[in-house]
Amino acid sequence: MFAPENESQVVDLLRWAATERRAIALAGAGTKSGFGAAVATDCRVSMSGLSGILEYEPEELVMRALPGTPLEEVQQALSARRQHLAFEPPALGAVCGAAGSSSAGTIGGVFMANASGPRRFRAGAARDHILGVRAVSGRGENWKSGGRVIKNVTGYDLSKLLAGSWGTLSVVTELTFKVLPAPPTSATIAVTGLETATGLELLRELAASPFDATGLAFLPQAALAGLPAGLRTSREDLGIAFVRVEGSPLSVEDRLRAFQQLTVAAGSARRLKGDESAALWDAVREARPVCDAEVIARVSLPPAWAVETVSQLSGHCHWFADAGGAWLWLGMPAARAASVIAGLRHRLAGRGSCVLWRAPAEIKREVGVFSPTGEAARGIAARIKQSFDPENLLNPGRLGPA
Amino acid sequence: MRMPAPDLAVLDRRDELAGRLREFLAPAQIVEDEAARRAYESDGLTAYRQLPMLVVLPENTEQVARVLRLCAETGVKVVPRGAGTSLSGGALPLEDGIVLSMGKFNRILDIDYDNRCAVVQSGVTNLSITNAVKSRGFYYAPDPSSQIACTIGGNVSENAGGVHCLKYGLTSNNILGLELVLMSGEVLRIGGKHLDPEGYDLLGLLAGSEGLLGVVTEVTVRLLTAPPAVRAVLLGFASNEDAGGCVARIIGAGIIPAGMEMMDELAIRAAETYSGAGYPLDCPALLILELDGTEAEIDDHIRQVKEIARDCRARVVRVSASDEERLRFWMGRKAAFPAMGTISPDYYCMDGTIPRRQLPHVLRRMAEMSTVHGLRVANVFHAGDGNLHPLILFDANRPGELERAEQFGADILRLCVEVGGVLSGEHGIGVEKRDLMPEYFSETDLVVQQRLKCAFDPDCRLNPGKVFPVLHRCAELGRLHVHEGRLPFPDIPRF
Numbered sequence: 001m002f003a004p005e006n007e008s009q010v011v012d013l014l015r016w017a018a019t020e021r022r023a024i025a026l027a028g029a030g031t032k033s034g035f036g037a038a039v040a041t042d043c044r045v046s047m048s049g050l051s052g053i054l055e056y057e058p059e060e061l062v063m064r065a066l067p068g069t070p071l072e073e074v075q076q077a078l079s080a081r082r083q084h085l086a087f088e089p090p091a092l093g094a095v096c097g098a099a100g101s102s103s104a105g106t107i108g109g110v111f112m113a114n115a116s117g118p119r120r121f122r123a124g125a126a127r128d129h130i131l132g133v134r135a136v137s138g139r140g141e142n143w144k145s146g147g148r149v150i151k152n153v154t155g156y157d158l159s160k161l162l163a164g165s166w167g168t169l170s171v172v173t174e175l176t177f178k179v180l181p182a183p184p185t186s187a188t189i190a191v192t193g194l195e196t197a198t199g200l201e202l203l204r205e206l207a208a209s210p211f212d213a214t215g216l217a218f219l220p221q222a223a224l225a226g227l228p229a230g231l232r233t234s235r236e237d238l239g240i241a242f243v244r245v246e247g248s249p250l251s252v253e254d255r256l257r258a259f260q261q262l263t264v265a266a267g268s269a270r271r272l273k274g275d276e277s278a279a280l281w282d283a284v285r286e287a288r289p290v291c292d293a294e295v296i297a298r299v300s301l302p303p304a305w306a307v308e309t310v311s312q313l314s315g316h317c318h319w320f321a322d323a324g325g326a327w328l329w330l331g332m333p334a335a336r337a338a339s340v341i342a343g344l345r346h347r348l349a350g351r352g353s354c355v356l357w358r359a360p361a362e363i364k365r366e367v368g369v370f371s372p373t374g375e376a377a378r379g380i381a382a383r384i385k386q387s388f389d390p391e392n393l394l395n396p397g398r399l400g401p402a
Numbered sequence: 403m404r405m406p407a408p409d410l411a412v413l414d415r416r417d418e419l420a421g422r423l424r425e426f427l428a429p430a431q432i433v434e435d436e437a438a439r440r441a442y443e444s445d446g447l448t449a450y451r452q453l454p455m456l457v458v459l460p461e462n463t464e465q466v467a468r469v470l471r472l473c474a475e476t477g478v479k480v481v482p483r484g485a486g487t488s489l490s491g492g493a494l495p496l497e498d499g500i501v502l503s504m505g506k507f508n509r510i511l512d513i514d515y516d517n518r519c520a521v522v523q524s525g526v527t528n529l530s531i532t533n534a535v536k537s538r539g540f541y542y543a544p545d546p547s548s549q550i551a552c553t554i555g556g557n558v559s560e561n562a563g564g565v566h567c568l569k570y571g572l573t574s575n576n577i578l579g580l581e582l583v584l585m586s587g588e589v590l591r592i593g594g595k596h597l598d599p600e601g602y603d604l605l606g607l608l609a610g611s612e613g614l615l616g617v618v619t620e621v622t623v624r625l626l627t628a629p630p631a632v633r634a635v636l637l638g639f640a641s642n643e644d645a646g647g648c649v650a651r652i653i654g655a656g657i658i659p660a661g662m663e664m665m666d667e668l669a670i671r672a673a674e675t676y677s678g679a680g681y682p683l684d685c686p687a688l689l690i691l692e693l694d695g696t697e698a699e700i701d702d703h704i705r706q707v708k709e710i711a712r713d714c715r716a717r718v719v720r721v722s723a724s725d726e727e728r729l730r731f732w733m734g735r736k737a738a739f740p741a742m743g744t745i746s747p748d749y750y751c752m753d754g755t756i757p758r759r760q761l762p763h764v765l766r767r768m769a770e771m772s773t774v775h776g777l778r779v780a781n782v783f784h785a786g787d788g789n790l791h792p793l794i795l796f797d798a799n800r801p802g803e804l805e806r807a808e809q810f811g812a813d814i815l816r817l818c819v820e821v822g823g824v825l826s827g828e829h830g831i832g833v834e835k836r837d838l839m840p841e842y843f844s845e846t847d848l849v850v851q852q853r854l855k856c857a858f859d860p861d862c863r864l865n866p867g868k869v870f871p872v873l874h875r876c877a878e879l880g881r882l883h884v885h886e887g888r889l890p891f892p893d894i895p896r897f
Contacts, residue, residue: 004895005894059653059758062757127606141846144843147823148757152824153610155847156610157606161602208627210627211696300598302519302594302595303516326597351595371600374591376584380858384854387856387857
């Protein structure tokens with residue numbers, strides 16, 4: 001309903017909302033609007049009007065942009081100077097139920113969702129790249145935190161607190177983030193014919209090697225089905241581990257050789273063609289192998305637990321492992337979801353996370369989008385929310401009951 | 403430096419508090435004796451001293467929780483302390499407060515190579531983590547220069563960095579989990595051995611929170627695999643401009659060195675005199691680069707760095723041929739702080755961050771200020787990440803010099819803010835830079851931060867007098883600052 005065009009309009013809007021006690025549902029391009037619970041309000045705010053790159057200094061490795069700037073615009077500006085967002089932000093529109101959207105989302109959405117891709121285990125998450133924010137609280141006050149430099153202990157790091165807050169603490173009106181040189185070369189090897197346990201253990205072993213893989217995923221046979229033809233393998237192949245190496249051409253060749261030696265005992269290795277490699281990591285980043293499922297969850301866990309965790313999954317559950325085995329993406333039918341999710345969370349017992357990225361509303365209500373937490377953690381989260389947004393106006397209920 | 407006025411009623415009840423602490427702590431865990439308390443009267447910022455009311459040394463999380471609960475009930479302030487290496491007075495005691503020393507939290511609890519992490523108590527020193535895992539080829543990345551003494555709990559509180567953070571990140575990028583005790587005595591476990599814990603990013607918030615939100619008792623850190631090879635390059639320049647230009651060109655070429663340090667003329671001379679590292683004394687600006695990876699990768703980068711250095715008029719280009727030589731390149735830089743002792747009775751170590759390209763300008767302005775204040779300044783600079791450590795040389799025995807050094811320091815920090823930087827890169831605000839916070843933040847910015855403090859510590863008992871120049875009561879901060887009357891429907895584009 002509202003489409004503010006600058007920060008002062010956001011301030012006006014939130015002051016009005018605070019006096020009128022009007023709840024607000026925030027969105028950028030809306031690609032991830034399906035995440036979490038629906039916000040019960042008729043007062044919708046699109047941040048798309050606050051769009052544009054304000055400052056980009058390649059040699060300072062920093063960019064400042066308005067939150068509604070399309071992710072593609074940011075990426076194009078960066079790639080023109082051979083730089084990138086090292087955390088490889090996914091769009092995840094298809095996962096969140098916006099399959100038809102041609103947009104990859106906005107830069108604000110990327111940070112508010114703390115959306116990170118396959119390079120997560122090596123390069124960090126979105127939150128590791130945010131340097132500063134300007135924002136407007138639920139009290140209608142505009143504030144800033146952080147700055148444009150990497151090393152900064154000047155006040156609390158509220159930029160990180162906003163990353164992953166899904167618009168529930170403040171409305172971000174400007175973001176400053178770290179950018180890095182894009183690797184000039186990228187290559188992937190596929191190690192085929194792996195049992196699940198062998199494949200997952202291999203990921204862990206390779207993640208601990210000093211040769212600096214920047215992508216480590218394992219796809220069991222069922223997860224390979226949706227991939228481009230060149231990536232599917234013959235029936236007897238049980239699963240494939242993919243190892244990506246990036247850097248200067250010399251370095252890539254050198255490290256690929258090292259990885260080929262490390263994987264020789266596990267299975268036969270094949271080097272993917274350039275377009276195959278790009279298509280594969282696109283699919284992994286966007287969780288495409290599980291995208292047809294009614295319910296999609298992402299489990300983040302100590303990688304050594306991955307083998308046992310997937311062995312407990314029923315046959316109705318599709319999955320694949322990313323980030324060196326530290327993430328499992330799961331897809332399952334709605335009818336099974338509640339028991340699968342509850343079972344997983346029970347076994348993780350707070351020592352991992354399990355977040356529903358797609359589910360019918362009743363499943364979300366039944367098991368919760370997030371794992372249940374203890375009283376102390378609930379208390380602190382509620383008090384943090386209240387300190388920014390005492391009237392619970394910003395995306396109320398999106399992350400669960402207040 | 404004005405600290406919160408001591409509460410005389412609390413001071414009167416000191417013996418009573420000690421008695422209640424003895425109900426669950428051994429006598430040796432409570433330091434009452436004045437001479438023993440003296441050991442805690444300051445941290446690394448020795449210009450500020452204050453004898454604490456009591457010092458308490460808990461041994462486990464339960465004891466920390468009971469101490470905090472007791473202090474919350476009886477209205478006693480608490481200052482947490484790790485190794486006391488803070489350079490911003492973050493662990494400066496309060497006259498009517500206890501110092502909660504984490505010195506007994508010195509055990510490594512679990513080294514989990516399978517999951518590439520280690521669970522350690524918060525009083526474990528930074529270097530001892532790496533020492534415990536290096537035989538297996540692992541290390542803990544952040545390496546602040548005090549790493550031999552500073553604790554991981556203190557590293558979390560100041561979000562410590564070190565020389566490798568452009569490539570490997572700060573403390574906040576290298577921790578997976580925390581155990582935290584709130585002032586209420588509640589124990590909170592955040593994260594674990596996995597990535598991306600659910601909920602608000604409390605790990606990110608706690609890193610750099612300067613001991614104001616809770617007491618960290620346990621930290622789960624990421625372990626990285628040591629790179630196959632490491633080499634260093636020493637570059638000497640005729641000017642700061644040339645050196646600064648070279649840094650920008652290296653990064654512009656897509657090379658992120660593992661470390662990139664710069665020293666100015668005075669710092670080079672002092673370091674060379676002190677350590678005999680072999681620095682070229684005819685170069686007023688020196689860059690030390692560390693490159694890591696496979697041999698082929700390093701060769702490739704060194705070839706490019708040499709070309710860039712030549713273009714930037716480098717007078718000296720040396721590549722380490724052995725690990726001994728690499729360590730010798732670093733020896734002078736690592737000894738830069740103690741080296742100041744050879745050229746000055748005292749020095750005051752500052753810590754600000756600036757956008758890299760501002761370096762030549764900032765060094766020029768600093769030289770002007772040096773004339774105005776009548777004090778010399780040497781500079782070491784984490785060139786990769788823009789973190790500047792000016793070392794102001796003075797003699798505390800000369801009346802007025804300490805005050806002049808402090809004024810010079812404040813002027814430098816104002817300059818950092820003016821050019822787009824911040825007040826502290828890694829030492830924290832503490833008491834040292836507390837009153838400069840309004841130079842960077844608006845009143846609202848500070849109120850938003852203090853409200854967050856209230857979410858963790860509603861009576862402001864934990865480390866009060868640090869970071870925030872004005873202490874507000876939480877109830878006062880909670881009020882909504884909107885107009886009493888109704889606002890008109892906002893005039894905002896709609897669709």
